[in-house]
Amino acid sequence: MAERPPAGMMGRGESLLFLTDDQLRRGIEAMFFAYRGFTADPDRILEEYGYGRAHHRAVHFINRSPGTTVNNLLSILGVTKQSLNRVLRTLVEDGLVESRVGTRDKRERHLYLTETGAELERKLSEAQRSRMRDAFRAAGPEAVAGFRTVLEQMMDPELKRHYRDGVEGGR
Amino acid sequence: MAERPPAGMMGRGESLLFLTDDQLRRGIEAMFFAYRGFTADPDRILEEYGYGRAHHRAVHFINRSPGTTVNNLLSILGVTKQSLNRVLRTLVEDGLVESRVGTRDKRERHLYLTETGAELERKLSEAQRSRMRDAFRAAGPEAVAGFRTVLEQMMDPELKRHYRDGVEGGR
DNA sequence: CTTGGAAAGTCAACAAGGCTGACATAAAAT
DNA sequence: ATTTTATGTCAGCCTTGTTGACTTTCCAAG
Numbered sequence: 001m002a003e004r005p006p007a008g009m010m011g012r013g014e015s016l017l018f019l020t021d022d023q024l025r026r027g028i029e030a031m032f033f034a035y036r037g038f039t040a041d042p043d044r045i046l047e048e049y050g051y052g053r054a055h056h057r058a059v060h061f062i063n064r065s066p067g068t069t070v071n072n073l074l075s076i077l078g079v080t081k082q083s084l085n086r087v088l089r090t091l092v093e094d095g096l097v098e099s100r101v102g103t104r105d106k107r108e109r110h111l112y113l114t115e116t117g118a119e120l121e122r123k124l125s126e127a128q129r130s131r132m133r134d135a136f137r138a139a140g141p142e143a144v145a146g147f148r149t150v151l152e153q154m155m156d157p158e159l160k161r162h163y164r165d166g167v168e169g170g171r
Numbered sequence: 172m173a174e175r176p177p178a179g180m181m182g183r184g185e186s187l188l189f190l191t192d193d194q195l196r197r198g199i200e201a202m203f204f205a206y207r208g209f210t211a212d213p214d215r216i217l218e219e220y221g222y223g224r225a226h227h228r229a230v231h232f233i234n235r236s237p238g239t240t241v242n243n244l245l246s247i248l249g250v251t252k253q254s255l256n257r258v259l260r261t262l263v264e265d266g267l268v269e270s271r272v273g274t275r276d277k278r279e280r281h282l283y284l285t286e287t288g289a290e291l292e293r294k295l296s297e298a299q300r301s302r303m304r305d306a307f308r309a310a311g312p313e314a315v316a317g318f319r320t321v322l323e324q325m326m327d328p329e330l331k332r333h334y335r336d337g338v339e340g341g342r
Numbered sequence: 343c344t345t346g347g348a349a350a351g352t353c354a355a356c357a358a359g360g361c362t363g364a365c366a367t368a369a370a371a372t
Numbered sequence: 373a374t375t376t377t378a379t380g381t382c383a384g385c386c387t388t389g390t391t392g393a394c395t396t397t398c399c400a401a402g
Contacts, residue, residue, distance in 0.1 A: 015312075018312045018315050018316075019307055019308060021300060023307075024303045025296070025337075026337065026338075027303050027315070027318070027319065028296070028299055028303060029337050030318075030319055030322040030323065030334065031205075031206065031209050032228075033322075033326045033330045033333065033334045034202075034321075034322035034323070034325040035206050036326070036327065036330055037325045037326045037327045037330060038199075038202050038325055040327060052359070053359090054358080054359060054360085057203075064196075069379095070378075070380090071377090071379080079359085079360070079361090080360075080361065081378090081380080082362085082381080082382095083359065083361075085379080085380060085381080086358095086359075087359080089380090102378095105369075105370070105377095105378080106368075106370090107367095107368065107369050107378040108369095108379080109378085125196070129195040129196070129199070131325060132195045132198050132199060132325070135321050135325040136189060136190055136198065136321065137190060138324045139317065139320040139321045139324050140320075142317055143316070143317030143320040143321050144198070144317065144321060145189075146310065146313055146314030146315065146316060146317020146318050146320075146321075147198070147314075147317050147320075147321035147322070148198065148201055149310045149314040149318075150205075150310045150314050150315060150317075151201040151202065151204075151205035152201065152205070153306035153307075153309045153310050154208045154209055154303070155207070155208045156211060159204045160204065162204065163200055163201065166197065166200050167197075222387095223386090223387050224387090224388090225387075225388060241350070241351070242349080250388080250389065250390095251390065252351070252352090253351095253352080253353085253390075253391080253392095254388060254389055256351070256352065257387090257388075258388080260352090273350095276349090276350085276397080276398070277350095277396085277397060277398080278350045278351075279349095279350065279351090279397095
């Protein structure tokens with residue numbers, strides 16, 4: 001607060017007003033409020049199942065990369081194996097996820113959604129996509145491109161790798 | 172998955188390829204990974220203090236609107252008053268927040284940051300702004316405008332109100 | 343004026359889902 | 373043969389969400 005921008009133009013005709021502390025604070029709050037909206041719909045669905053966001057994340061990334069290993073999921077989600085394991089255990093017990101011992105490397109467990117799991121995934125992602133679609137449509141293609149550019153810049157380089165991996169085609 | 176876009180053009184020259192399910196999934200994952208980056212720096216600072224994100228949020232919005240009431244904070248943060256109260260109590264005990272009984276309405280508590288509280292707020296928001304600034308600078312003004320447009324569309328209308336309230340000028 | 347309800351805040355107890363640490367097992371790698 | 377890797381499990385802690393019960397304060401209707 002208090003600190004106002006230099007109140008003038010910048011060096012080379014390029015206005016940098018979008019980088020003032022106040023503009024940045026607006027960006028921060030935009031992230032905060034938008035993320036709430038982003039998770040609101042899935043949260044409601046998850047509640048009916050007695051699951052939480054942790055389950056959603058697991059289901060999402062197993063769906064994205066069927067046959068992924070526990071270790072891979074760990075590095076994507078950035079939680080401890082104990083934490084992930086608790087979630088995975090309930091999903092397997094409830095018959096939403098199947099855990100198959102690896103063929104080449106029998107230490108690994110490869111994870112797949114069952115039909116029931118895929119059904120939940122569809123419900124969740126359809127709700128989330130629906131909101132995203134409305135937002136994208138209202139904002140238009142150029143805004144969407146900017147949205148993605150900024151978000152990509154905001155990621156940790158380590159995580160950006162996982163983001164890029166998620167491109168069409170999968171494995 | 173499997174469902175490819177109609178693989179052609181749209182009606183009126185406007186390509187809607189940015190609304191395919193796959194593009195939407197990309198947007199969803201962008202939000203997920205970017206939010207992690209967004210909170211990473213403050214999280215590290217908070218850890219030194221033994222605080223969590225809930226403390227960060229409280230400190231942020233008290234700084235944005237000094238003298239705000241607990242109730243107002245509740246509607247912004249969207250948690251129960253019991254949950255907020257616990258966080259607020261530790262902040263008051265630790266001398267980062269001052270809680271003054273309302274003069275007109277003695278049921279209300281008005282919240283202010285102490286000098287110590289303002290100091291923590293500066294550390295947190297400088298870290299967060301720094302990352303946001305780098306991302307904004309790398310992405311450019313147009314991308315930033317798009318970023319904000321999309322995020323704003325993604326908010327619940329109720330929350331969008333609070334976002335708009337946060338505009339320069341405050342009260 | 344009194345009384346009843348609503349509003350703001352506090353206390354207690356519980357659950358989800360993070361975390362660390364210690365340990366077990368099997369398989370792969372050296 | 374030994375070490376490393378991948379996974380799983382148990383125990384226990386912390387933050388931060390929840391609900392329920394309670395107090396204090398305010399206000400409005402009788």
